[in-house]
Amino acid sequence: MHWAQAFVKDLHGKQLVSTGISPSGPIHVGNMREILTGHFIYSEMVSKGLEANFIYLCDDIDPLRKMYPFLPGSFEKFVGYPLYRIPSPDGVGTYSEHFLKPFLATLDLIAVKVRVIRSHDLYGNGDFADIIDLSIRRRKEIAEILSGTSGREIEGDWYPYSPVCPKCGRITSTTVVGYEKPFVSYVCKCGNSGKADIRKDDGKMPWRVEWPAKWSVLGVTMEPFGKDHGAAGGSYDTGKLIAEKIFGISAPKPLMYEWISLKGKGTMHSSTGINIAASDFVKMAPPEILRYLIARNQPSRHIEFDPGNGLLTLVDEFERLREEHENGKLDEDRDESYRLSSLGASKEVLSVGFRHLVTLIQIYPDESGLLNAMKRSGYPMDTISENMHNRIAMIKRWLNDFAPEEIKFRLLPVDSEVNINDAEKKLLRSFLEGIDSIQWQANDIHNRIHELLKESGIPPGEGFGIFYKTFIGKSKGPRLGYFFSNLNMEFVKNRLEFASR
Ligand SMILES: [Zn+2]
Known part of the structure; x- marks a missing residue:
């Protein structure tokens, strides 16, 4: 349950x-x-x-x-x-x-x-007028409860009411000196004295x-x-x-x-500046995820929120939950977490996974290129709808403000120079030579590169790195086969041609 x-x-x-x-x-x-x-x-x-x-x-x-x-x-x-x-x-x-x-x-x-x-x-x-009156009349008993449970010493003739001083504006500097319903008499540190009406917002408990x-x-x-x-x-x-x-x-x-x-920083407080405003969260992640963050965890469980990789993982988890919910595969507890979190986002937005969009948006920063890529991948869409546009803007904000460095990349232009040696060029060329015989899909591409690395005796980490260096100028990036499958094959060919020349 x-x-x-x-x-x-x-x-x-x-x-x-x-x-x-x-x-x-x-x-x-x-x-x-x-x-x-x-x-x-x-x-x-x-x-x-x-x-x-x-x-x-x-x-x-x-x-x-x-x-x-x-x-x-x-x-x-x-x-x-x-x-x-x-x-x-x-x-x-x-x-x-x-x-x-x-x-x-x-x-x-x-x-x-x-x-x-x-x-x-x-x-x-x-x-509150009646209950303030009651509290003042029974203030001695209340003071006993307060000191009895909290161990705090309550001094003198204490009143459970703090008037606001209209002269200095403070609610923290007045001392109550008497009460005659409905007026609380007080003196203030600023030298003022007066009466507060318990039927008005002249003070608070x-x-x-x-x-x-x-x-x-x-x-x-x-x-x-x-x-x-x-x-x-x-x-x-x-x-x-x-x-x-x-x-x-x-x-x-x-x-x-x-x-x-907040991961690595400590408990969220508005007073310390260690926090992410709720209004910022919903600018960088789907609103359902904020609901899910709370729904999935027992209230007694401490939550360490990581707005970087952790957020992406949380969205992945929620998307998997949606799928399993639709297939009726969830146990009662997790199904209820899903039901409580879900907001029925548009089908079109849901059709492209959040993480997938994170990669696509970085490859195709402009929306027309992105639309073409999505069409090529078989997504049934003719235009970028407003919902989709908003989702894209959200991910761009996340990439800009919270995404960890290892997620971020920028595709290099087809003719940008890259500093690689002859053996590395040879690897790129051998991939290029057989490229037309590969099914342009993540697994096939991945397997082909693996084979080549095995043949040439280059360790995988190093070998994949040569491709990343050539395409995004970094030593690491998204899973390579998956990454290439999202690129236009002609572009990959031209880039390999240029870099290995
Ligand atoms: Zn005052």
Whole structure:
């Protein structure tokens, strides 16, 4: 059984799946584990016939915690401001919407439909007013839960509420000094003092109280979260106790997931710059692959994402899965991974394998040459369709930004000089002489070259290298027989003729 099916197996009644990501920086591939885990669980609930809803809480009232490396120096003054009250780094709109927008566009591309709730609206609409009031009245018990589970010392007359100071703009520099419903009195480090209205977005609860407050106000029944929240004494532990003891509800059924790291660099974080934005991922790989990356792995399994060779391998695996799915050869778990990931791309795009296109595009950088080559290979197409054009653009971006050097090549012009010795020229000539008797197919070409190398006593690695050097100016390249079979035979002949003269 697939992990998402196993999770919903015993559920009954109305369900609300909730996810949350702070738009404090680029929303990256690591964050996609949150939203896609929720999406898959929600999909399985719907498949099971449960009444279910799916929300994404955009934590845009969270403060900017520190200066991130991607921010201009002038942003220092906004540290401590709620994200939705900071201008966008590009000068258009707000900070939070700046990072939210490409994320929502990505969700569209990967066909994730979710109700988006901005947390500052929950405060601004007064949805949190009652629970803030309750939390303040029972703040001593909440403080005990917090210090009991997290071991953190809670000092003095603590309030589970942080007002925003309208004078200096910070939500991190006020201290609450009193409460008379619905007003929280505070003093600020900047010298200001005033009253915050709990029915407005004049302030926020600290995360560990806000989280269970959301569960209670919205009716959350299931929530995936990263392992930081799930650790012993972490925010799920405290949230669960606050939910049960103070708010009188059950905590949502948890699903803790492991991090995604970027190969060779470490865990993805928007604050460190170690990440690939989700919106960049879908520019260089089919949207299904992003879904598949999450669907294929148990949430408890750490994912090391390699945007180079690893991505290509992942696409290969998904294409094989599609084939096996169509032939009914998959076990239940893998079939469900496929079903959850698949988006029904156009048949024409699917007819040419991604890896094959990676090679073809490098041989034929212009689309008319590429079209001819595909026709020659027997693909039934008269033009390059828009879908195909987009797929080509995607692969070109991947080649440019992420492909490892050993994948990349450029075909040398037929008459470019190559520095090879007489014995090497002789090898090229003997291949040329028998070329007309070869079936122009990968295997036949490969076998023929192997025979020649055996006859001439040149070790295979070295011998293949002579061909690569002649055609792409490198010592290695795509499998040679396969590579030649994608080239026009006349071109190969002319190139061999010129290079061996
Ligand atoms: Zn202030």
